[in-house]
Amino acid sequence: MLVYILFSEKSSRYYVGQTIDIKERLKRHNSGRVNSTKYGMPWKIVLQMEVSNRSEAMLLESKIKKRGAKRYINDHRGVA
Template identity: 45%
Template sequence: MQEVIGSTPIFSTKTRQTPVGFFCLSTMYYTYIVFSEKLDKFYVGATEDLHRRMEEHNTGRSPYTKTGSPWQLVWSREFKIRSEALAEERRIKGKKSRKYIEWLIDSAGKAI
């Protein structure tokens, strides 16, 4: 696009140049499973910040998990696209199976 002279365009008409060697850190998304020994229950969720989310689970800021503290992160999977992390969360929850969740954790080779 060429620069327009004498007008006030809504969008810039100048071409932006990206510096050589510049890279953008992209946000990663996670599907995760936490476990409460106190309740003997798993919780499956998705987030873009695992550290913050674990803090929320363990400080009572998450309504469903506030009574089960401490929660331990036992499995997670990383995604580049939010919708994929959410789809994985729905897929795991859709199994409605503790055995499946335990298999998923075991098949990962180790607890996180």
Template identity: 50%
Template sequence: MTYYLYILQSEKNGRYYVGSTQNVNERLQQHNWSRTPSTKSGIPWKLVYTEEFSDRSLAIQREYEIKRKKSRKYIEFLIGSVG
């Protein structure tokens, strides 16, 4: 089974959201359909970054690693490294 770390960016206010899931497209829809209270104020969201993992715990570990940095600059570095 494949798991993903994902980063969304709000098209409304530019804020980033970091999460992990098995199905990135379904999760993005949930964020944009107000199913996640913490992201309601930023709708619409767009997917700007993903990383793939073979294990759920690794995806969650990476999610928390990024969140612990509390760094917009680091998130923008990650997004910029994909192009």
């Protein structure tokens, strides 16, 4: 299971999510099939972290969203 952070230069926004298949998930984000990201295409992966299970992924995703993706990235640069 992966927790990932995407960034859109077009909208200057970050998106935090979780998936098992990062390539397929990114393809969905960049094809407009995800409502919350369809206006920021193209998206690029700026950080991805592997966790053991879905509950860990949900906790980490929540932690990142509370902290803010940009701050989280700055705090953990080089750790992933």
